[in-house]
Amino acid sequence: MNKFARIIGTGSYLPPNVVTNDDLSKTIDTTDEWITTRTGIKQRHVVSNESTCDLAEKASIKALEMAGIDVSELDLIILATTTPDKIFPATATMLQKAIGASCPAFDLQSVCAGFIFALTTAEQYIKTGAAKNVLVVGSETMSRIVDWNDRSTAILFGDGAGAVVLSGSEETGILHSKLFSDGTYLSSLQVNNNFINETGFIEMAGNEVFKIAVNRLSELAEETLNEVGMSSEELDWMVPHQANIRIISSVAKRIKTPMDKVIVTLENHGNTSAASIPLALDTAVRDGRIKKGDNLLMEGIGGGFSWGSVLVQF
Numbered sequence: 671m672n673k674f675a676r677i678i679g680t681g682s683y684l685p686p687n688v689v690t691n692d693d694l695s696k697t698i699d700t701t702d703e704w705i706t707t708r709t710g711i712k713q714r715h716v717v718s719n720e721s722t723c724d725l726a727e728k729a730s731i732k733a734l735e736m737a738g739i740d741v742s743e744l745d746l747i748i749l750a751t752t753t754p755d756k757i758f759p760a761t762a763t764m765l766q767k768a769i770g771a772s773c774p775a776f777d778l779q780s781v782c783a784g785f786i787f788a789l790t791t792a793e794q795y796i797k798t799g800a801a802k803n804v805l806v807v808g809s810e811t812m813s814r815i816v817d818w819n820d821r822s823t824a825i826l827f828g829d830g831a832g833a834v835v836l837s838g839s840e841e842t843g844i845l846h847s848k849l850f851s852d853g854t855y856l857s858s859l860q861v862n863n864n865f866i867n868e869t870g871f872i873e874m875a876g877n878e879v880f881k882i883a884v885n886r887l888s889e890l891a892e893e894t895l896n897e898v899g900m901s902s903e904e905l906d907w908m909v910p911h912q913a914n915i916r917i918i919s920s921v922a923k924r925i926k927t928p929m930d931k932v933i934v935t936l937e938n939h940g941n942t943s944a945a946s947i948p949l950a951l952d953t954a955v956r957d958g959r960i961k962k963g964d965n966l967l968m969e970g971i972g973g974g975f976s977w978g979s980v981l982v983q984f
């Protein structure tokens with residue numbers, strides 16, 4: 671049995687090709703001003719030939735390097751993705767081969783809440799003693815399921831990957847986690863194919879999703895702090911899913927957290943679904959904002975709907 675699951679390494683990767691708001695305004699009826707004001711997004715990274723596994727590999731290598739453990743010490747790989755490279759085998763097994771690991775590896779699908787679901791699952795393996803070191807990855811090539819002619823969704827999404835190494839420890843790590851799903855909203859945010867062998871693209875009732883995201887995530891943030899017995903002043907950083915700056919700021923306001931304690935990276939990469947929280951986390955760890963011992967609230971919501979939070983002492 672391990673007392674806590676601690677994050678001992680983070681990594682992230684964005685593909686080099688950048689599509690700015692101005693680039694998009696040349697092909698669809700939109701403007702940089704509209705996208706910036708309504709979402710906070712300025713640009714997104716889009717793969718050329720790279721796969722979801724390629725992005726995951728680059729982020730994972732960085733996380734393993736920071737953790738200072740050898741790949742042979744991994745007991746499990748959980749890859750959260752909405753955009754696996756194939757229906758099967760699992761992209762996690764492709765990643766296992768790419769980084770030279772030999773442990774069990776599986777994909778987890780919970781769209782934009784995927785990283786939170788994967789981190790919570792990994793924590794259970796660690797706390798029961800079934801695993802010591804787990805590689806938890808969020809990797810997405812959302813550009814492959816975006817309808818680039820649909821201005822209501824094409825402006826939002828991007829590609830990227832983030833990873834953490836979670837490890838059993840006597841020192842504090844994850845303090846609390848909470849997961850929810852509600853299948854009544856299946857068609858509010860979905861890929862619009864009927865069967866797995868048909869091509870489909872993201873469609874979203876943006877307004878409805880926006881309101882539900884603000885309400886669910888605000889309630890969740892309040893509940894999480896209450897259940898841990900932590901005041902918002904004791905919270906060092908919110909590391910939210912990067913979907914829309916207006917959603918993020920509404921949730922921060924609800925828990926009385928100033929925006930200078932919120933990690934926001936969406937202007938650089940848009941909504942990268944399961945990759946967005948570990949991308950934001952890694953950015954702030956590497957630029958020195960997040961330090962050992964800081965209390966972090968991570969939370970996200972996505973299609974399903976599924977949503978959840980993880981409160982961690984870093």
Ligand code: UT7
Binds near residue numbers: 878943
């Ligand atoms: O990650 C999981 C969850 N996903 C989200 O959290 C996304 C949640 N939703 C949102 O972020 C927002 O709803 C959007 C950014 C998608 C849309 O923003 P909004 O403020 O809710 O705009 P709206 O859909 O109410 O549209 C307002 C107007 C409409 O025009 P009219 O009817 O007022 O004339 C739209 O047709 O803006 C128009 N519009 C656009 N105009 C320029 C919609 N998309 C665009 C666009 N450029 N790209």
